[in-house]
Amino acid sequence: MLVIGGGATGAGIVRDLALRGVDCALLEAGDFCHGASGGNHGLLHSGGRYAVKDPSSASECAHENTVLRRTAPFCIEGTGGLFVSLPGDDDDFALKFDNACQNAGVKAQEVTAKEALSIEPGLNPSVETCYEVPDGSIDPFSLVLSNIDRAREDGAAVMNHCQVIAMRMNGDRVDAVEYLDGRDGQKHQVLPEVVVNAGGAWASSLARMAGVDMPMALDQGSMLVLDGRLCEHVINRLRPPSNGDIAVPNHTSTILGTTSAPVPSPERPTIPVNDADLLLREVSAMLPGCRGARAIRAYCGVRPLLGGTGGREASRSFSIFRDERAENLLSVAGGKLTTYRLMAEKVSDQACRMLGKEGHCRTHLDALGLDVPVLGKGIALAKLHRKYAGRALSIPLSDQRMICSCEQVLRSEVQYALEDPDVLTMTDVMRRTRAGLGYCQGLDCSLSVLEMFVEVKGAEALSTLSEFLDERGKGTSVPGEQVRQELLRRHLLQGVYGIGGPKE
């Protein structure tokens, strides 16, 4: 069985299939989490955000929230969440919210404003109606990678940087899938019995390779990253879903979200100029401290919603799609990061039936990562578990020099990443180690990582660095204090080293 797409959905499916003993492989065009899984605000949903408008999604989230906390605690910060209303917000909505949560099985506990302020002192003192919910902050990359690890342990072949370019049909069956391997630039073929299209925002174009029309509505959401943890809980606005209604504490930053706007293509569009200001304005109403905080990055993700008009009204629930023109192609779209395991379970069930296999899902029971003891003194060591789960034990800790000070990443971690055949680019290293994600956006560490790249992989220096700088460059034009950082970056990279910037 071939799974196309290495985001949460694809990774979850290949993990589930491998656990059932199915002979399977996964191909991902870029690095894992290339799509929406790498461009969301890292929320482990309690379901509260969907209770009113999309109760079936809400129930799914509520259930999966518990499952993930049990099976993947290493990548979750159990921050808890709050829904808060401000003066002027629709009072009716609070009542609807309460009822809807109860009906959907979402644990929402009303608390007084005073109680909310005591557990979250940074809240606007004028908050009115408040609910406590079991929201959490999740590290999507760590989650996805642990699924991939487990799948490989159970015999699956998983490859990133391998883009599917064509499908050969034999009547109404996909006979062969052709892909381009980024490592050697060569074309290769897979001859699968069943193809699972978990391509997310690219699912539609993948389906088209098999002559199948799959209606999708692509929806862009922007996020703004603020330096520092401005809240300890996930903070949601208690009003109908709207722009700028959430703040998620994640590692050393706070992610403000989000927006919703239709886009024509899955390639990451540029972030609309006003989105950063909009997010700051709206979230500051709940968390006034945001106004004085330093925005370090803006980014976006494209939600692969099902057909129709998209936007906030479209269901976030998932759907499995199969067309008679390609009877061994199973496509999946929609869903949330929080419900990935459930999507994977349903898809795997159906795929197995197509193969005539029995197989029962165990992913709600089996742990995704080992518990790892704290490996020593220092922030870097304390963070290893959250980033690497059980693999933290395989990282040789001989070189404990720091390579990235913003995120406290050890040289050993980068060495470990560079020895991984999945890692081809500096952003691949960044995703795994978090080096370059902090407030200096790689100023301090990029040249050190580049040096290690050249030494360990014999890579060509300038193109390797350019890939990273281009990627970081996409989101560094944020207003405020960050301009000073950008000035230093440009003085150094463009002014001294002559790298990047407009060609004269």
Next chain:
Amino acid sequence: MRRALVVGMGASGLLAAALLARNGWKVTAVGRGTPASAMSTGCVRGNLSTGCLKHVMSIFQAAGMPLVGGDRTGATNIGTRYDCSLSPEPSTWAQGERPKSVTVLGLDGHPSLRPMLAASLLNGWGHRAEGRKMKMKMIVPMESSPSSFFRSDDAIEHLVDEVQQCSGETVLLPALFTLQDHRRWNELERRSGRKVMEAITPLGEPGLRFVQVLEAGAVQAGVELWGGRKVTALKTRGNNIEAAVVQGGLDTRSVETDAVLMASGGPLVDGTLLRGTMEDPFNTFRMASGLTIGNGYAHAHGRLLAKDGTIMENVFGAGDCLSIPKRKYGQGLSQALNDAWNVVRDMEGV
């Protein structure tokens, strides 16, 4: 005797302060934090005016760290090519002096010079280079300046040893020496019998040395240097500044003056503030609007403008804090030095 207050102790402020003092002014220069020039490579890329060039070269000559002029090229601490018009002797070569074979000898994992990366890049622009990591008896923390670790005679012995083991004709080293120890360079070359070069390095010793030389020049000219202090307020009377409030530690003092030179730098060093747009921290002067690198204090013939647009009688500007039509990254030093040279002329009219 006319009193001048120079706000900022970077390249612009220090050079101008020294020139003013030489011209008979009683000068106090106030500054805090590491100025942008101390974070620079200490090499000048744009062109200096003739008078300015001559004067700068004489200051550096007197400090025992002569600068060489002309079209010169060096290798940065990551191995990229760096062309400039003025540089410390060991850092660059002239057209005909191109190094034939280079060993890049750096400290393992230290940003002062990245041997494997630099060698790889040097090979890319036409040099025969190989990288080599220095074996050290003690670990130099990667955030430290290596200069503390290369002071003793023992350390120099070890360095000579390491250099001698390099196969290249030219050995490229990190910026290891402070201004005081800079003559060790000659010792290294003499004893190793090799051409020894210093990598062009930002955020390190070269920038620090550059500023220290200018500081010494200012002190010698009789400038009173008030380091670690910042001007927190300016006392105006009409379009004149009469005095400045200066704060240092827990102490605050006032200093009267006949003229002020704002050489406080740009947003990088808090010379101007960022609050949506660039602002004047003293809330006294007009800023060119917007938030691009070229913006700063609006000025006319060297004099700053008040917020209402009238020309300040006794307030001048130089360097990064001034608004200029087009500013290029990496060319701040020449701008700063030329400005200092020119503004002193303007100030004579006060």
Next chain:
Amino acid sequence: MNEGRCIKCGSCMRACPVLNDLEGRSFPGPRTVAVDAPRFPERYSIGTDALMCTMCHACEWACPSSITITRSMAKLREGLVSTAAPLPGHRRMKENVKRFGRTVEGDFEGWKENGKKTLYFPGCIGLGRQPEMVAAVSHLLDSIGIEHDISSKAMCCGSPLLKIGANEEAEELRHRNMMVFSAYDLVITSCPGCTYQLREHYGINVRHLVELLSDRTFTSSAEGRWALQVPCHLKRGLSPWAAEDMVDTLVKAGVDLVRLKEEDSCCGGGGGLLSGFPETSMSMARSKAEVYVRAGVRGVITACPFCSLNLRKAGIEVLDVSQALSWKE
């Protein structure tokens, strides 16, 4: 707190004397401890390494973004100590304060309790370790007409306790000291750490000795060439002008002074390093000693008992300002 302004220029790290010390290997550095760590939920995993800072303010002075790094360091250490047991040396210090009100033992006998309007407050190190300095200061004050008490009831100023996060104990000391200080118009100190503490945290009228000397002329019996140890807490904590006054006074008094670039770098004695990490403290003192030896001076003149203590341990002859000067009639 303004740590959010950091632009990763590294100036603070290059300026840090602990990080640049040949033995200071495990100190994560001012940026990691005071600027980056506060962002992390795991910040206290740094452990006692954060206590290796001497609070010399060199990082603060170097920072182009005006970040109050030393203040942030103190805040982090405060939280650290409340979650972990202090180092043996620090524990001893706290016990001493509890037992007899000062950080070090010593039988001082020069008390003067005569109801004067000025109090000379020598501080724990002066009273416990340097009675000859205390006598010299007292004598100098007398000679310039400043009559003063030296009170046996005044206790530790609390600064060393604050630096290891023992806030409650420091507040208790402040409370008890204020009952003594309130009887005086002026408090004179000979330790810059005490001066900073009393000025910043007690808000009383306090002067370090060197702040009283610039209006007067002195002579010096200090023969030979001397260099300076300009105390960190004097120059960078209290007032750079006070440090300049100290130098001016010595020059005017005819001391043969050699000016060195390193004269204001930390001796390694401050911030609890002396009691907490004695090896690092001594390594830093030795590095300074090497500089002075290379300069060929007879010794150094300073205005801080911690500097005196630490440099003497490293084999350097040290004079306090009070011992180098006598008043010229």
